[in-house]
Amino acid sequence: MIQKPDPTQETLVLNMGPQHPSTHGVLRVVLHCDGEYVLDAEPVIGYGHRMHELIGEVRDHRGFYANVGRMDYGGALSFGHGHILAVERMLPDLEVPERAEYLRVITTELNRVASHLLWFGAFLLDLGAFTPILYSFDDREAILDLLEHVTGARLTFSYMRVGGVCADVDKDWCDGVLAFVKRMRDRIPMYHKLVSGNIIFRKRVEDVGLITRDMALKYGCTGPVIRGSGIPYDVRRSEPYSIYPELDFDIPTSERCDCMGRYDVRWAEIEQSLRIIEQAIAKLPEGPVMAEKVPKVIKAKGEVYQAVEAARGSLGYYIACDGSTSPYRMKIRVPSYSNLSILKELTRGILLSDLVAVMGSFDLVIPEIDR
Amino acid sequence: MKILDRLKELEGVEAIASDYPSTGVHVDVLMGLTWVRTFASLIREEDFLIESVTAVDAEPNMMVLYHFTHPDELCRVAARVLVERSVKRCPTISDIYPGANWHEREVRDFFGIVFEDHPDMTPLILPEDQVDFHPLLKKENKIKILSEVFDRFVEEKAEEASANEGEVSE
Numbered sequence: 001m002i003q004k005p006d007p008t009q010e011t012l013v014l015n016m017g018p019q020h021p022s023t024h025g026v027l028r029v030v031l032h033c034d035g036e037y038v039l040d041a042e043p044v045i046g047y048g049h050r051m052h053e054l055i056g057e058v059r060d061h062r063g064f065y066a067n068v069g070r071m072d073y074g075g076a077l078s079f080g081h082g083h084i085l086a087v088e089r090m091l092p093d094l095e096v097p098e099r100a101e102y103l104r105v106i107t108t109e110l111n112r113v114a115s116h117l118l119w120f121g122a123f124l125l126d127l128g129a130f131t132p133i134l135y136s137f138d139d140r141e142a143i144l145d146l147l148e149h150v151t152g153a154r155l156t157f158s159y160m161r162v163g164g165v166c167a168d169v170d171k172d173w174c175d176g177v178l179a180f181v182k183r184m185r186d187r188i189p190m191y192h193k194l195v196s197g198n199i200i201f202r203k204r205v206e207d208v209g210l211i212t213r214d215m216a217l218k219y220g221c222t223g224p225v226i227r228g229s230g231i232p233y234d235v236r237r238s239e240p241y242s243i244y245p246e247l248d249f250d251i252p253t254s255e256r257c258d259c260m261g262r263y264d265v266r267w268a269e270i271e272q273s274l275r276i277i278e279q280a281i282a283k284l285p286e287g288p289v290m291a292e293k294v295p296k297v298i299k300a301k302g303e304v305y306q307a308v309e310a311a312r313g314s315l316g317y318y319i320a321c322d323g324s325t326s327p328y329r330m331k332i333r334v335p336s337y338s339n340l341s342i343l344k345e346l347t348r349g350i351l352l353s354d355l356v357a358v359m360g361s362f363d364l365v366i367p368e369i370d371r
Numbered sequence: 372m373k374i375l376d377r378l379k380e381l382e383g384v385e386a387i388a389s390d391y392p393s394t395g396v397h398v399d400v401l402m403g404l405t406w407v408r409t410f411a412s413l414i415r416e417e418d419f420l421i422e423s424v425t426a427v428d429a430e431p432n433m434m435v436l437y438h439f440t441h442p443d444e445l446c447r448v449a450a451r452v453l454v455e456r457s458v459k460r461c462p463t464i465s466d467i468y469p470g471a472n473w474h475e476r477e478v479r480d481f482f483g484i485v486f487e488d489h490p491d492m493t494p495l496i497l498p499e500d501q502v503d504f505h506p507l508l509k510k511e512n513k514i515k516i517l518s519e520v521f522d523r524f525v526e527e528k529a530e531e532a533s534a535n536e537g538e539v540s541e
Contacts, residue, residue, distance in 0.1 A: 045495065045496060046494075046495065046496035046497060046498070049496050049497070051506055053481075053507065054506055054507060057507075086395075089392075089393065089395065090393075092392075092393065216420075217418060217419070217420045217421075217442065218415075218421070218468055218469050218470055219421075219468075219469055219470035220420055220421040220422060220423075220468070220470035221470075222420070226420075226442070231442050232442075233420070233442035233443075238442070238443075238445060239440075239445055239447075302393065302394070302522060303394060303520075303521060303522075304393070304394055304395050305394065305395035305396055305438060305447065305449065306395050307395070307422075307440070307447075314422070314440075316422055316423060316438065318423070318425065318436070318438070320427060320520055320521065321520075322515055322519055322520040328427070328515065328520050329425075329427045329428075329507075329520075331423060331425040331436075333422050333423040333438070337473065338421070338470050338473075341469070341470055341472060341473045342469075342470075345469065370496065371496075
């Protein structure tokens with residue numbers, strides 16, 4: 001006699017992705033579900049793997065620079081900043097002009113705002129709200145126009161060089177940036193009115209995906225994810241680099257620990273980035289944008305670890321050099337990789353629709369995870 | 372630094388202060404394979420955040436490299452452990468730091484180093500049917516001696532050499 005399976009013991013295996021819209025790229029999550037509840041969520045990554053670390057060992061430092069922007073297409077400039085700072089750390093005699101360092105920070109912060117706006121639109125899209133992305137892309141477009149004017153690119157920026165930046169800005173551009181800062185400040189209340197107070201939105205994100213301080217440290221979460229759990233860890237302040245010590249800005253945190261906490265932190269960060277941009281434009285010194293003497297061939301020896309705050313968290317470049325022109329080993333520590341690894345523990349027993357909210361609140365960029 | 376003093380108390384762990392401006396690391400640790408888990412527990416007690424686990428292929432031994440940083444104070448710890456190229460086994464820390472789980476799987480993918488007692492050693496980034504393909508292993512003409520690349524191992528060699536000289540003169 002064939003035994004009928006007991007429906008109460010049955011679990012459903014569901015493949016979310018790799019082409020699911022809310023996985024933002026080619027991420028696949030294998031779900032074991034009991035009805036609407038997730039028993040186990042196992043992310044499967046590597047669909048967009050390009051082995052950037054091996055390419056880094058084959059090319060010289062400058063040759064590899066173009067690759068770093070391809071990892072995190074949302075915030076390419078901070079990836080470039082980290083790489084250039086790591087290489088410059090190996091060249092202690094190189095003096096980077098102050099103007100170049102200011103321009104690096106201004107463009108990186110503009111890029112951070114653009115990245116957060118992209119996240120905002122996509123997050124709301126995941127939750128079923130179509131309208132906000134149209135507004136956020138409008139503002140993002142203004143940033144991309146500004147960045148295109150100075151870097152020549154709109155997505156995978158390769159603006160920085162060892163010893164400076166490749167192009168100077170003029171007064172018109174600075175005025176354009178200040179105009180954008182003003183415009184963005186005026187728009188923020190509109191966003192909050194449109195989304196942040198919305199009851200449907202709040203019900204979807206409040207008390208969903210609670211990450212405690214201990215969990216965040218164990219999993220190595222960084223960026224808005226750790227700050228949304230009340231830990232003020234931001235590489236720009238915790239491990240100051242570039243000109244950030246000279247600027248006045250706060251590290252927003254939230255004690256909520258849930259998706260709403262991470263949402264609040266990102267919005268507060270946009271405001272802080274605007275503050276940084278405004279100050280940096282006001283302080284922007286005159287002078288060259290490239291160091292006078294930059295070695296044509298970079299032959300370094302030794303190892304460096306350079307951390308910077310990317311839009312999604314702490315980004316680290318570990319470069320070990322044996323004295324030849326290319327690194328012996330290059331490791332890129334990307335923030336989303338550690339942030340996503342928490343998903344399995346975080347989503348045990350939650351609703352399928354909450355899983356989408358949790359993944360959206362991480363601001364995942366899959367090419368960055370796959371590298 | 373408090374962590375440096377605590378690490379110095381462990382006998383199988385050799386901790387020295389590193390030159391932060393040139394390396395980006397404050398404490399440089401070299402430990403034996405059996406001390407990895409003790410080290411990880413200690414650094415967990417001190418509330419460190421795991422940054423990455425990676426490896427470097429070299430002669431005569433491969434090196435597994437851990438990076439930790441502290442969220443409240445400026446302190447980065449880089450810990451190294453040597454793994455024999457023919458054995459390729461290392462204890463896991465994924466139960467102490469669950470964040471190391473994926474990093475260790477990635478190291479297995481790229482270098483073939485198996486982490487003992489790891490809950491799941493299936494390929495993570497590389498395809499599941501390419502278990503024996505390890506792209507970051509160096510080719511024979513490219514591989515270097517550990518001390519040629521890492522200053523940390525140069526001094527040891529010099530010390531050993533001087534010790535040997537001492538024996539000879541005796």
